Amino acid sequence: MTEILTDRSGLLPSGPPSEVVVARDVDHVRETLRRAHRDRIPVVTRGAGSGLAGGAVADAGAIVLDVSALDRILSIDPVDGVAHVEPGVITADLDRAARARGLFYAPDPGSVELSTIGGNIATNAGGLRGAKYGVTRDAVLALDVVLADGSLVRVGRPTIKGVTGYDIASLIVGSEGTLGVVVGATLRLLPAPPETATAAAFFPSLDRAAEAVAAIAVSGARPAVLEIVDAATLAAIDEAEGTRLRERGEAFLLAQTDGFGAERELAVVREAIAPLAADLEWTSDPERAEGLIAARRRALPAIERRGRVLIEDIAVPRSRLADAVRGIQRIAAETGTEIFVFGHAGDGNLHPNILTGGAPGDPISPAAEEAAERIFALALSLGGTLTAEHGIGRLKRSWVAREVGDEVHALQRRIKDLLDPHGILNPGAAL
Numbered sequence: 001m002t003e004i005l006t007d008r009s010g011l012l013p014s015g016p017p018s019e020v021v022v023a024r025d026v027d028h029v030r031e032t033l034r035r036a037h038r039d040r041i042p043v044v045t046r047g048a049g050s051g052l053a054g055g056a057v058a059d060a061g062a063i064v065l066d067v068s069a070l071d072r073i074l075s076i077d078p079v080d081g082v083a084h085v086e087p088g089v090i091t092a093d094l095d096r097a098a099r100a101r102g103l104f105y106a107p108d109p110g111s112v113e114l115s116t117i118g119g120n121i122a123t124n125a126g127g128l129r130g131a132k133y134g135v136t137r138d139a140v141l142a143l144d145v146v147l148a149d150g151s152l153v154r155v156g157r158p159t160i161k162g163v164t165g166y167d168i169a170s171l172i173v174g175s176e177g178t179l180g181v182v183v184g185a186t187l188r189l190l191p192a193p194p195e196t197a198t199a200a201a202f203f204p205s206l207d208r209a210a211e212a213v214a215a216i217a218v219s220g221a222r223p224a225v226l227e228i229v230d231a232a233t234l235a236a237i238d239e240a241e242g243t244r245l246r247e248r249g250e251a252f253l254l255a256q257t258d259g260f261g262a263e264r265e266l267a268v269v270r271e272a273i274a275p276l277a278a279d280l281e282w283t284s285d286p287e288r289a290e291g292l293i294a295a296r297r298r299a300l301p302a303i304e305r306r307g308r309v310l311i312e313d314i315a316v317p318r319s320r321l322a323d324a325v326r327g328i329q330r331i332a333a334e335t336g337t338e339i340f341v342f343g344h345a346g347d348g349n350l351h352p353n354i355l356t357g358g359a360p361g362d363p364i365s366p367a368a369e370e371a372a373e374r375i376f377a378l379a380l381s382l383g384g385t386l387t388a389e390h391g392i393g394r395l396k397r398s399w400v401a402r403e404v405g406d407e408v409h410a411l412q413r414r415i416k417d418l419l420d421p422h423g424i425l426n427p428g429a430a431l
């Protein structure tokens with residue numbers, strides 16, 4: 001039961017909910033919201049609960065609205081390049097279904113096998129392929145949304161292009177369940193790349209790996225995947241998976257090119273990073289490549305074996321990646337914390353994972369708290385953001401105004417008030 005009240009952030013509910021509703025269909029969602037609107041009951045919508053920001057953690061007295069059972073892929077149209085799906089579809093299931101028709105669904109968070117499309121939309125999830133294909137917003141064409149009062153609207157359109165009126169679909173993307181409940185989505189699919197080529201490079205320092213990212217950025221190549229992993233994370237992966245990655249260097253970069261000419265493009269990547277790398281291998285064998293990518297996907301569970309972690313999610317301009325890496329290392333040393341760093345380097349998105357000890361729900365240690373605060377400040381000082389893809393949730397609310405400024409924060413609140421006048425939709429999150 002407690003599982004349905006929290007997510008993967010380690011945050012515990014503030015108290016028992018008033019009710020858990022497992023939605024059977026769209027009418028069930030509408031009826032639940034109508035009732036909540038009338039009786040002023042907060043509603044916390046949830047998909048798979050794989051979120052890392054405390055977005056789907058139940059508040060005392062709230063209705064927990066689980067939409068994960070609405071999980072049908074309603075249609076895939078290869079000519080239009082679109083899929084129409086319900087919100088509970090697991091991200092990887094949509095990708096597999098698309099591939100069976102010669103297409104693919106580009107956004108692929110590390111949690112693809114767990115997360116739902118609705119949760120991805122509500123958090124504007126990124127993923128490994130973001131370096132080339134962007135984030136969930138780039139794949140959303142239209143949404144069916146149940147508003148706070150239970151009314152159902154369709155925003156956006158099923159065409160690839162279209163600019164009539166304000167772009168409300170984009171406003172819903174990333175709104176963390178605070179503006180409406182997504183009950184359907186029309187998503188863009190792309191032709192499945194015929195070839196991939198993958199390079200794994202190890203570096204004598206994390207700094208050097210960050211320099212390699214800059215070298216790739218100006219090389220003319222555009223890898224679909226460009227992931228960075230530090231030494232501490234490599235050691236954790238080795239311990240969990242029985243691999244021997246750590247002995248090969250202090251940092252690891254994984255680059256994958258795709259499409260016609262993938263090998264040629266990877267040659268450009270290899271040329272850019274060879275002078276910086278200590279050890280470089282590459283393959284065009286999809287199975288071997290999948291092994292390397294799978295190791296990267298398992299980074300977070302591997303770190304979590306060491307204890308509770310505070311998972312941060314900053315992004316900085318790619319040109320400041322090396323400064324961010326150096327800054328995080330300094331913060332770890334000065335606060336006496338253990339920080340594991342990996343991330344989507346192609347997007348300038350780093351996940352510093354601060355080991356905080358204790359069990360889920362225990363208070364975060366003061367040292368870990370200080371390290372997190374200093375990492376947020378570092379990101380902002382480098383022209384970055386405090387959350388690139390996980391969302392603000394309940395964990396980072398106190399920092400929103402510091403990033404966007406008081407005026408824009410107030411504007412966001414006015415938008416929220418307009419769409420949700422009684423403030424029932426996930427009131428503890430996002431703003």
Ligand SMILES: Cc1cc2nc3c(=O)[nH]c(=O)nc-3n(C[C@H](O)[C@H](O)[C@H](O)COP(=O)(O)OP(=O)(O)OC[C@H]3O[C@@H](n4cnc5c(N)ncnc54)[C@H](O)[C@@H]3O)c2cc1C
Nearest residue numbers: 047048049050051055109110111116118119122126177182
């Ligand atoms: C191992 C691991 C790796 C991860 N890797 C990545 C990564 O690479 N990139 C990334 O972006 N994230 C990653 N995540 C975080 C997480 O998987 C994403 O945030 C994901 O989008 C959450 O989807 P979910 O279905 O689990 O949503 P939940 O956790 O259930 O909810 C997340 C938020 O969305 C809202 N919500 C959920 N469904 C709806 C809906 N239908 N309508 C309106 N609001 C809704 C909730 O209220 C909440 O605010 C990772 C998590 C794990 C555990």
